[in-house]
Amino acid sequence: MLTREAPITVTIVEGALGALGAPPRRPDDPGCGAWVVFEGVVREDEGGKAVEALDYTAYQPMAEDQLMLIARDVMRDHGLSYLMVEHSRGVVPVGGCSFRLSIASGHRKEALAAMDEFIDRMKRDVPIWKQPVWRM
Amino acid sequence: MRVEVKLFGAEAHAVGADSVVVDLDALATCGDLRDAMRAVAPALASSLGWARFAVNGRYADDSTPIGEGDELALIGLVSGG
Numbered sequence: 001m002l003t004r005e006a007p008i009t010v011t012i013v014e015g016a017l018g019a020l021g022a023p024p025r026r027p028d029d030p031g032c033g034a035w036v037v038f039e040g041v042v043r044e045d046e047g048g049k050a051v052e053a054l055d056y057t058a059y060q061p062m063a064e065d066q067l068m069l070i071a072r073d074v075m076r077d078h079g080l081s082y083l084m085v086e087h088s089r090g091v092v093p094v095g096g097c098s099f100r101l102s103i104a105s106g107h108r109k110e111a112l113a114a115m116d117e118f119i120d121r122m123k124r125d126v127p128i129w130k131q132p133v134w135r136m
Numbered sequence: 137m138r139v140e141v142k143l144f145g146a147e148a149h150a151v152g153a154d155s156v157v158v159d160l161d162a163l164a165t166c167g168d169l170r171d172a173m174r175a176v177a178p179a180l181a182s183s184l185g186w187a188r189f190a191v192n193g194r195y196a197d198d199s200t201p202i203g204e205g206d207e208l209a210l211i212g213l214v215s216g217g
Contacts (some may be wrong), residue, residue: 039205040217056216057144059209063216087216099217117217126217127190127209129145 008075010067011086012058014131016096024102027082032104034111038119040099049136051094058089059095061128066126070118078114080105085118098130137162138200142209143180149185150179160202165189166191169208173202187212188210 017039026035042054071083082104092098101118105111140155148154158172164191174184189196190209202208 058216059142059144059190059211062190062209065193103183122216123214125195126216127144127211127214131145131213 008068008071009084010064011072011084011085012060012064012067012089013086014090015088016092016098017088017100018097018108020038024084024086024100027104029081029104034108035102036108036111036115037100037102037105039097040117042094042096042098044094046132049132051101051132052135053091053093053096053133054098054130054135056087056089056093056098056128057131058087060089063087063127066122067122070121070125073121074114074118078105078110078117080110080114083114083118087126089128091133137164137206139169139206139208141169141189142207144190145212145215147180147183147210147212150183151177154162164202165198166196166200166202169202170198173210183210183212187191 045051067085071085075083079102082100086100088098101115103111103114138159140157142155145149156177160168160172170184175214185204188211190211191200192207
């Protein structure tokens with residue numbers, strides 16, 4: 001029996017997202033030929049300086065509302081089937097995942113285009129800020 | 137009316153606080169708030185040239201009216217992801 005997922009989910013969680021290599025389960029939908037997952041991971045340097053972690057601040061609930069607004073737009077404009085976005089707040093250590101966008105669609109091209117557009121708009125409009133925690 | 141404007145990121149760092157308090161006339165708009173903030177928080181002068189305001193969690197333009205009790209925030213460059 002086909003399991004229908006919520007078409008859009010938006011989550012902001014404290015600290016790093018779930019274990020690397022354990023992204024959300026792919027929607028069980030035979031109409032989806034593409035499942036694209038992007039993970040943003042904290043790098044060990046910022047402008048040549050050693051970083052221990054990134055400390056994220058989110059203005060909530062506006063951050064969730066903006067993520068949902070962008071999700072609805074890209075779902076509609078690219079004809080996607082499912083979109084899941086997760087973002088961290090608080091401290092995420094080097095190597096931790098702070099952002100994950102998972103998209104399912106009928107074909108590859110619309111999923112990849114939507115991925116790019118979503119991230120560009122997020123970096124412009126979603127009130128989340130990051131502050132490096134420098135390594136001493 | 138007296139309003140509090142939330143600050144984040146570089147703007148909070150520039151002022152050394154996570155909000156500023158501003159006195160506005162009744163029927164003020166976000167444009168009036170922008171002008172008033174220049175006077176009370178000169179450290180924000182450059183940001184106030186382009187940063188956006190949010191009123192009750194939504195981006196607003198300078199013609200958006202401000203009412204008593206509205207939640208106000210100055211949104212500078214964001215850096216999620």
